[in-house]
Amino acid sequence: AGAFMAARLAPSSKSELVAKLPDDFAYLARGRIGEWLEVQVDRNGTLCRAYVLHTIGDQVMLVPAVPAVCLEEAWNPARRWIQAESYPEGAKMAARAAPSRDGKQVATLPHNYEYHATGRSGDYLQIYLDIEGARTAAYVLHTLGDLVLLRPGPGIVSSVVAQLEMQQQQ
Incomplete structure (x- = not known):
């Protein structure tokens, strides 16, 4: 609670920090590279590609949301x-x-x-x-x-x- 997720320009912890995302941020994953998920974030008013850690060692950081129910x-x-x-x-x-x-x-x-x-x-x-x-x-x-x-x-x-x-x- 209260932690931030680092969003980076490339799938590397040494890459430039694009944003610090709050713990309630809703991620829309567009792909995965190793331990990293590719997501979109707002950078100075423009949507850009960024990477966030999906896993750190054996610990999973992000899991898929429960799918929404479609009511007839x-x-x-x-x-x-x-x-x-x-x-x-x-x-x-x-x-x-x-x-x-x-x-x-x-x-x-x-x-x-x-x-x-x-x-x-x-x-x-x-x-x-x-x-x-x-x-x-x-x-x-x-x-x-x-x-x-x-x-x-x-x-x-x-x-x-x-x-x-x-x-x-x-």
Whole structure:
């Protein structure tokens, strides 16, 4: 924390220092030469090629970011989903870090959990859970083959729709 990464003009520790990059810098690697990653940095208002250490001995300094999830549908406000009639009685739901069976399981949700989904990716709904004090995206199955596990529930009406309905009633 608080450390800087040296970005150099060439893949050598003896090369000219181009920039000192903060620990939260988002790197876009364009290639690799030995222990060095080729990245782009802003040098006096111009993007230029620079090199940062990927590894020092056996210690890996930079790792690939988790790929972004592409949602086929996104909802704001979140939509309410409830267990479908075909949901196995008493079953719990696995919440995963990615919308895939290979995604790491991050939580197990109890039977009759009420889901507030912000989007859909394939057979998975994106929800947010509080995991170790952090709001974390998680993914739950809403269909498994032909089996429907979760279905839309009576929705949370957006404030705009609610206002329009109230105006029409007056």
